[in-house]
Amino acid sequence: QSALTQPRSVSGSPGQSVTISCTGTSSDVGGYNYVSWYQHHPGKAPKLIIYDVSRRPSDIPDRFSGSKSGNTASLTISGLQAEDEADYFCCSYGGSYNYVFGTETRVTVL
């Protein structure tokens, strides 16, 4: 399975909203409601921020939200804050023991 496609970078000013897309196929994103998103500061451990397309772990602020339409999932960060500057990647279950990951998006807070 090929990697999920994400934009290389997105940017926004503090307080604005940004959306990151994650495009796969009917064998992964489109076939299952098991899409998750991770925040990754370089050199640190990735952190789960969204799972099952739109669910948030209890410690994740509601500024982070997820959705899916067809073969494309999306992560939206509302009310952008300086601390949100990081890399973000998506992940989809792809059947059996397979997981497919996105190509990472760098979010820059202007």
Added chain:
Amino acid sequence: QVHLVESGGGVVQPGRSLRLSCAASGFSFGTSGMYWVRQAPGEGLQWVAFTSYDGTNKAYADSVKGRFTISRDNSKDTLYLQMNSLKPDDTATYYCAKLTVFRGPFDYWGQGTLVSVSS
């Protein structure tokens, strides 16, 4: 507090072997499925290997099948990845990740250990 700490990475020549370790703490390691996931420089992440909580079920990505072996020692809360016949394409940062449930997300990751395969 959950911690996953990888170790064992380094520079190795093609064809040689390396064993990675992932020390777990802060959760019930012996009841958790675990993955190794890698990220080559400038590339997206790729799952490498899976082990069930008790080691009875294992799976490998096609790119490493027959060369890599995942194992675990639940008495030591440690996950391993034995990597043999290493190739330059295996150069990557290797992460261990805890699986929540089958088909579920990875709720905890380590910081990764860098493996560089070069002559």
